[in-house]
Amino acid sequence: MADFENKVALVTGAGSGIGRAASQRLAAEGASVVVVDRDEATAKRTVELIAATGGRAIACTADISSEADNQAMFDVAEREFGGIDAAYLNAGILQPYVPLEQVTVDMFDRLIGVNLRGTFLGVQQARARLRPGGACVVTASAAGLIGFAEAAAYSMSKHGVVGLVRSAAAAFAARGLRINAVCPGMVLSGMTGAAGLEEIVSPDDLADPEYRGPLSAQHVAEVALFLLGRHAAAVNGQAQLVDAASLSSFPPLPEGS
Numbered sequence: 661m662a663d664f665e666n667k668v669a670l671v672t673g674a675g676s677g678i679g680r681a682a683s684q685r686l687a688a689e690g691a692s693v694v695v696v697d698r699d700e701a702t703a704k705r706t707v708e709l710i711a712a713t714g715g716r717a718i719a720c721t722a723d724i725s726s727e728a729d730n731q732a733m734f735d736v737a738e739r740e741f742g743g744i745d746a747a748y749l750n751a752g753i754l755q756p757y758v759p760l761e762q763v764t765v766d767m768f769d770r771l772i773g774v775n776l777r778g779t780f781l782g783v784q785q786a787r788a789r790l791r792p793g794g795a796c797v798v799t800a801s802a803a804g805l806i807g808f809a810e811a812a813a814y815s816m817s818k819h820g821v822v823g824l825v826r827s828a829a830a831a832f833a834a835r836g837l838r839i840n841a842v843c844p845g846m847v848l849s850g851m852t853g854a855a856g857l858e859e860i861v862s863p864d865d866l867a868d869p870e871y872r873g874p875l876s877a878q879h880v881a882e883v884a885l886f887l888l889g890r891h892a893a894a895v896n897g898q899a900q901l902v903d904a905a906s907l908s909s910f911p912p913l914p915e916g917s
């Protein structure tokens with residue numbers, strides 16, 4: 661049986677990159693997927709890709725920094741698919757790299773408003789509305805575990821997301837739910853100026869452990885699926901680095917070693 665057969669999933673930031681790959685993989689594993697993005701056209705494109713492979717999905721336009729939009733996207737899941745089992749709160753933004761002294765209050769407010777406030781609002785909805793046995797995953801970043809001199813506001817927002825997950829684990833467990841974070845290293849996606857991935861490959865064909873370059877969005881999506889699924893039943897409140905060991909050893913491993 662596919663891992664998400666008869667389950668309903670909601671993915672934010674699903675019009676591009678990691679969120680699109682996760683939506684495609686969740687649908688391939690049997691889930692009905694609510695594809696959420698603030699960009700209507702890209703959300704619809706993800707739905708088309710899923711439909712083309714026989715999957716079931718619906719597009720939902722929402723801005724995660726809005727409390728009303730967070731409520732509305734969970735309403736869509738309940739109305740269209742009868743409930744929700746897996747919430748992947750993945751949407752986020754990055755801003756041009758600048759040193760700390762050039763971070764403006766406006767940049768800080770925007771990054772915190774989307775990456776931290778928006779994720780917090782989604783986590784509150786997920787805790788209240790996931791069906792028992794369900795799970796939530798949020799996308800933090802390697803920059804949520806170590807400082808990032810040229811992207812201080814981004815790094816602060818992602819550290820906050822990790823703190824949110826760790827703090828929420830007990831409240832999720834009290835409802836029979838789990839919450840975890842994925843912390844990607846460098847990923848080829850819209851955020852890093854790389855063309856959006858549309859082709860999903862067999863997990864067997866993803867790059868092997870010797871690989872040290874930027875990851876594909878699907879590398880991260882596969883780990884998110886694991887944390888959303890039944891195989892991770894004992895994993896709660898964790899922040900999982902997904903970076904092919906680029907942060908895990910010092911000095912850094914050279915590419916191809």
Ligand SMILES: NC(=O)c1ccc[n+]([C@@H]2O[C@H](COP(=O)([O-])OP(=O)(O)OC[C@H]3O[C@@H](n4cnc5c(N)ncnc54)[C@H](O)[C@@H]3O)[C@@H](O)[C@H]2O)c1
Pocket residue numbers: 672673674675676677678679696697698699702722723724725750751752753754774778799800801802843844845846847848849850851852877
């Ligand atoms: N690309 C990387 O190297 C990298 C590394 C670590 C963490 N991340 C995180 O991964 C997540 C996904 O990013 P990605 O790399 O797939 O980038 P991406 O830019 O390809 O996709 C992000 C998607 O989120 C959507 N989005 C942005 N703000 C939104 C909002 N307020 N409401 C709803 N949707 C919104 C965008 O329209 C876009 O479709 C982000 O949280 C990002 O911070 C990315």
